[in-house]
Amino acid sequence: xxxxxxxxxxxxxxxxxxLEGDSAHTRxxxxxxxxxxxxxxxxxxxxxxxxxxxxxxxxxxxxxxxNDLRIYVEA
Amino acid sequence: MSAHTIAVVGVPNVGKSTLFNELTGLQQxxxxxPGVTVEPMVGSLxxxxxxxxxxxxxxxYGLTAASEDEQLTIDVLRGVHPSIPRPDVIVHVVSADHPxxxxxxxxxxxTLGIPMIVVxxxxxxxKARGGVFDDITLHHRLGVPILPVVGTKGLGMGELRDALxxxxxxxxxxxxxxSSTVEARAAWARTILDDVVVxxxxxxxxxxxxxxxxxxxxxxxxFMLVMALFFQSIFAWAQPLMDGIDAxxxxxxxxxxxxxxxxxxxxxxxxxxxxxxxSILVFLPQIIILNVLVTILEECGxxxxxxxxxxRAMGVFGLQGRxxxxxxxxxxxxxxxxxxxxIIPSYRDRMATIMATPLMTCSARLPVYTxxxxxxxxxxxxxxxxxxxxxxxxxxxxLGALSGLLVALVLKRTMFRGAVVPFMIEFPPYRVPSLRxxxxxxxxxxxxxxxxxGTVILAFSIALWILTELPRTQPDASMTELQQQQxxxxxSFAADLGRTVQPIFAPLGFDWRITLGVLSSYAARExxxxxxGQIYAADVAESDAPLRDVLHEQIxxxxxxxxxxxxxxxxxxxxxxxIMKRETGSWKWPAxxxxxxxxxxxxxxxxxxxxx
Numbered sequence: 001x002x003x004x005x006x007x008x009x010x011x012x013x014x015x016x017x018x019l020e021g022d023s024a025h026t027r028x029x030x031x032x033x034x035x036x037x038x039x040x041x042x043x044x045x046x047x048x049x050x051x052x053x054x055x056x057x058x059x060x061x062x063x064x065x066x067n068d069l070r071i072y073v074e075a
Numbered sequence: 076m077s078a079h080t081i082a083v084v085g086v087p088n089v090g091k092s093t094l095f096n097e098l099t100g101l102q103q104x105x106x107x108x109p110g111v112t113v114e115p116m117v118g119s120l121x122x123x124x125x126x127x128x129x130x131x132x133x134x135x136y137g138l139t140a141a142s143e144d145e146q147l148t149i150d151v152l153r154g155v156h157p158s159i160p161r162p163d164v165i166v167h168v169v170s171a172d173h174p175x176x177x178x179x180x181x182x183x184x185x186t187l188g189i190p191m192i193v194v195x196x197x198x199x200x201x202k203a204r205g206g207v208f209d210d211i212t213l214h215h216r217l218g219v220p221i222l223p224v225v226g227t228k229g230l231g232m233g234e235l236r237d238a239l240x241x242x243x244x245x246x247x248x249x250x251x252x253x254s255s256t257v258e259a260r261a262a263w264a265r266t267i268l269d270d271v272v273v274x275x276x277x278x279x280x281x282x283x284x285x286x287x288x289x290x291x292x293x294x295x296x297x298f299m300l301v302m303a304l305f306f307q308s309i310f311a312w313a314q315p316l317m318d319g320i321d322a323x324x325x326x327x328x329x330x331x332x333x334x335x336x337x338x339x340x341x342x343x344x345x346x347x348x349x350x351x352x353x354s355i356l357v358f359l360p361q362i363i364i365l366n367v368l369v370t371i372l373e374e375c376g377x378x379x380x381x382x383x384x385x386x387r388a389m390g391v392f393g394l395q396g397r398x399x400x401x402x403x404x405x406x407x408x409x410x411x412x413x414x415x416x417x418i419i420p421s422y423r424d425r426m427a428t429i430m431a432t433p434l435m436t437c438s439a440r441l442p443v444y445t446x447x448x449x450x451x452x453x454x455x456x457x458x459x460x461x462x463x464x465x466x467x468x469x470x471x472x473x474l475g476a477l478s479g480l481l482v483a484l485v486l487k488r489t490m491f492r493g494a495v496v497p498f499m500i501e502f503p504p505y506r507v508p509s510l511r512x513x514x515x516x517x518x519x520x521x522x523x524x525x526x527x528x529g530t531v532i533l534a535f536s537i538a539l540w541i542l543t544e545l546p547r548t549q550p551d552a553s554m555t556e557l558q559q560q561q562x563x564x565x566x567s568f569a570a571d572l573g574r575t576v577q578p579i580f581a582p583l584g585f586d587w588r589i590t591l592g593v594l595s596s597y598a599a600r601e602x603x604x605x606x607x608g609q610i611y612a613a614d615v616a617e618s619d620a621p622l623r624d625v626l627h628e629q630i631x632x633x634x635x636x637x638x639x640x641x642x643x644x645x646x647x648x649x650x651x652x653x654i655m656k657r658e659t660g661s662w663k664w665p666a667x668x669x670x671x672x673x674x675x676x677x678x679x680x681x682x683x684x685x686x687x
Contacts, residue, residue, distance in 0.1 A: 024141050025497050030257035031086075031136035032501055033176050037262075047291045050387030051396070051498050058274050059173055060285070060502040062383040062396075069497035 005042070005063075005071040006052060013041045014073040022068040029069065033059055040073070080128045080160050081120075081239060082151065084184065085168035086176055087134030088503055090196040092116075094168055095131040097229050098236070115147065115159065122240045129166075130159065136176065137257065138183045142420050152187055164244040165191045166235070171201040171208045171223075172504075174272045178264035179257065181217065182250040190244035191219045194235060198223040205275030212271045219245045281376075281504045288377070294384050301377065306406065308364055313438075316360035324353035342544050351536030354599050355529045358408065359521065361438050365407040366520045367513055369400070369415065374508035379500050386498050392480040393487030395419070395498045398428040402479065405435035406472075409651045410524060413658050423491035427483040429655060430668050433646040434479030436472045439600040443642050444471055446604050450626035451635025471643050478644065482671060531653045532599060539595060539602075542569040564610060569594070583641065583680040584634040593638070596647045603642075633687035637680040644676035 002017050016036050019026040033056045034040065043053040043060070051064035065071050083098075085091040099118025120127040132151060133144035140146040147156065154161030167184055169177035184191060198208045210221040220243050224231030238244070252259040287293040328349045335341040372378045378400060386396030397419045405412030412432045419425040445468075452464045548566045551559070564570060573591035580590045588610045595606040611625050626635070646652070652665035659665075 021497075022494075025499075027139065027257055028136070028141055029497075029499055030261070031176060031179070032499065033173075033261075035258045035261040037258075043285075044289060046289075046383060046387055048387050050390075051383055053285075053289060053383070053502070057175070059176075060281075062379070062386075062498065062500045062502060064386055064395075064498035066495045066497040068494050069499075 002072050002074050004065065005054070005073050006045075006065050008042055008073065008075060010042050010044055012075055013039060014075045015039050017072045017074050020070045020072070021066075025069040029061075029063065029071070032061055033057070034061065034063075034071065079126075079164070080130065080162045081164045081166055082162035083129060083131045083166045083168060084148065084152070084180075085134060086136050086170075086173075086180055088501065089134075089168050089170035089173070089177060091134060091168045092131060093509075094166075094194060094196065094224065095129065097232050099129050115151075120236065120239065122236070125240060127239055130162065135180065137180060137260070138186075152184075152189070162189060164239065165189050166239075167191055167193045169193055169195050171195050171198045171206075171272060172274065174268050175261055175264045178267055179260040181247075182252050182260045182263055185247040185250045188246060188249070190242075190246045192235070192238055192244045193217065193219055193221045194231075195221060195223045196225070199225050201272075201275060203275075204278070207271070207273040207275075209271045213267075216267055216271070217247060219247050278504050281502075284505055285380070285502070288380050289383065294380075298381060298384055301372070301381070302403075305368055305403070308368060313360040313364050317357050320353070320356050320360070324349060324356070328353075339547060343540060346544060347537045347540030348533075350540070351533040354536060354602070355525065355532050357601075358439075358524070361407045362411055362524050363517055363521060365404055365411050366517055369404060369411070370513050370517075371508050374506065374513070376503045376505045379502050382498075382500055383502075390495075392484045394428060394431075394480075394483055395421070395424055395496060396500070397498075398424060398431075398483075401428050401432055402435055402476075405432040405437060405479075408437050408439070409433050409435065409648065410654050411520065413651065413654050414520070416658065421496040423487065423493050424496055426659065426664070427486045427491050429659060429664070430486055430671070431479035431483040433648070433651055433668055433672060434475050434482060434644065436475040436643070437600075437648075439648065440471075440475075440642055442601040443596070443603045444468060444639065446607070446623060446626070447635050447639050447642075450623040451630060451632045451639075467639075471639065474643055478675065482675075529650075531650050535597075535599075535649050539569075542572065543567050543595070561610070564591075582684070583677065584631070584637045584684040589630070589634070589638060593641065593647075596642075597649065599650070600642065600647050633684050636687055637684035640679040640683040641676045644672050644679055646672040 005014070005016075008014060016034055016038050018036055019029060019034070034054070038056060041055045043055050045052050051062045054061050054063055063069075063071070083091055083095050095116065095118065099120060115133065116131045118129045118131070120129060130151070132148040135145045135148045138149050138152070140149050147159075150156040151159045151161065152165070165184060165187070167181060169181070181193070193213075195208065195210065198210075201208050208223065210223055214221045220238055222231055222234055222238065224235065250263060252263040288297050328345045331349060332341055332345050335344055369378070372381070382396035382399055384396075385399045389395055389398050398416075400418060401412045401416040403412075404415050409432045412435065413429050416425050416429050416432070419428060448464050448467055452467050455463050457463050457466065543564055545568060546566070548563050551562070554562065569591055570587070573587045573594060576594065577585065577587040577590045580593070585593065592603050592606045592610060596603045607626065608622055611622065611629065630638075646669050652669065655665040655668060656662050
């Protein structure tokens with residue numbers, strides 16, 4: 001089932017399906033390695049709706065998606 | 076001699092600047108923060124009569140820019156930059172531990188038609204963890220030379236030099252990835268890297284540390300500890316150095332005073348020049364300590380994590396995690412604070428953050444607070460065993476921080492209105508910071524401060540000398556030296572100015588003498604203390620009591636609190652305004668900050684004066 005990255009619980013391994021929103025933001029996240037097709041794992045979430053830490057193949061990113069950056073994933 | 080220009084290009088955080096330093100010996104810093112290189116640094120390489128120019132360009136991910144820094148690099152590479160020539164050779168720095176994003180950039184660079192050499196860093200780290208980096212197969216697949224180096228140890232630099240001087244760079248076949256999307260480039264990079272670059276075991280130290288540092292409980296504890304250490308070092312460690320500089324300047328001005336016979340020339344040299352230089356130098360310990368601390372935190376990889384931790388809290392004020400670093404730095408001095416705002420990629424967030432920095436309680440406010448609080452706030456203990464004076468001091472810090480954040484919030488809701496900017500940051504692996512890099516940063520930032528802020532402070536200090544020391548009065552031989560000084564001040568242009576301007580400050584309870592002290596603070600805030608010392612010199616001499624007791628007699632409590640309120644808000648720092656102008660590109664922003672803070676200061680003082 002395709003859903004937004006931030007809606008998944010910590011520890012979920014998922015595959016990036018698509019990125020939508022402002023092209024500058026989606027491009028930057030993709031340049032940091034989060035391209036459709038890659039597998040990622042939500043390592044932790046900062047409290048009170050703060051950013052997520054996501055592990056990609058080799059790197060770790062801190063990401064706070066907004067309406068301008070919607071990351072759809074498939075668990 | 077051929078005009079050969081070489082550009083060092085790469086994605087942020089791959090050790091590009093370290094390589095540049097090692098290659099050219101020219102000093103420039105390396106940061107763990109993406110995009111830390113702002114102005115391109117230029118170095119040169121010499122081999123007999125041949126000379127090569129090497130430019131270190133800001134990091135890019137592709138040929139589409141997301142910030143001004145990136146635009147600069149792209150303009151240079153496309154040959155459309157007005158001042159920097161198009162490079163003859165690209166040295167593309169890639170990191171073996173983050174190969175896919177690095178080679179995604181290679182696909183873009185290959186379309187430029189410029190000869191390239193690929194330099195791979197972190198190959199040793201990948202191999203140490205059991206991984207593979209097959210540079211020979213990669214060379215066959217890409218068609219350009221691949222040179223593994225260890226930047227921090229200088230290994231492979233000779234080979235790179237030789238390659239550059241023997242024109243070993245090769246123009247690659249333009250890579251056709253099908254479509255011009257990041258996705259297509261990433262897919263291409265994966266096929267190119269298949270079986271050639273294989274990661275070994277994960278960096279277990281970084282994972283283990285992150286379990287503590289990014290954990291809500293452990294992270295908060297580490298954060299508090301780092302902040303405590305930060306403030307402790309800025310205030311406690313800098314103090315002896317600042318006292319030392321003051322003492323040194325006293326010796327210098329004493330010597331100068333004895334050597335110069337002419338009264339006017341002596342006054343100019345001692346008070347105008349030496350005084351001015353002293354007020355620049357006294358800032359240095361805090362600026363150096365602050366920069367060293369920020370560099371250490373940045374290079375070891377903590378700042379990216381701290382930005383992650385505070386992102387939510389900053390969001391309450393319309394800012395983002397990265398805004399935290401400039402604001403934190405501004406507690407020592409707004410100047411390095413404003414300079415570090417460059418790390419915020421969003422223009423709106425960066426501007427709102429810069430506008431908030433002058434309200435953070437900088438160290439120059441501290442002597443003013445100390446003098447006034449000890450003069451007007453009763454030294455009593457209140458509930459809980461706290462001293463009332465300490466509570467007022469802490470209250471002023473909180474007041475400054477909150478008002479700064481509120482200014483940012485209001486600006487983000489009005490002038491810098493826009494959609495909520497998503498936050499994204501790459502966590503670099505934890506590293507032990509290099510001493511060389513810290514030293515280089517220290518020298519860079521110090522030089523930057525002296526040239527930008529120092530010249531303004533000196534000019535202002537000379538202007539202030541003209542105002543306070545001219546026209547000269549005839550000293551009355553029967554008066555003490557302090558009384559002569561006071562007589563001089565009473566008859567100066569500054570006194571006239573103070574008396575003229577005083578009606579504006581009358582509703583705040585300032586008489587002409589306090590007005591004069593406040594005006595003199597516009598060179599630098601702590602000047603207030605020495606100005607009050609001069610203005611009340613006669614009273615101090617007569618009663619033989621310390622300045623604070625004299626002020627206690629002369630200034631009513633409500634006036635004292637009103638002055639405190641004024642200093643908490645007002646932007647009285649010409650150097651901050653000069654740096655703001657440089658970083659924002661226009662005098663409009665410092666003028667606006669000046670206006671906003673003046674209104675806040677005036678209203679706060681007025682309220683305080685009329686309530687108490």
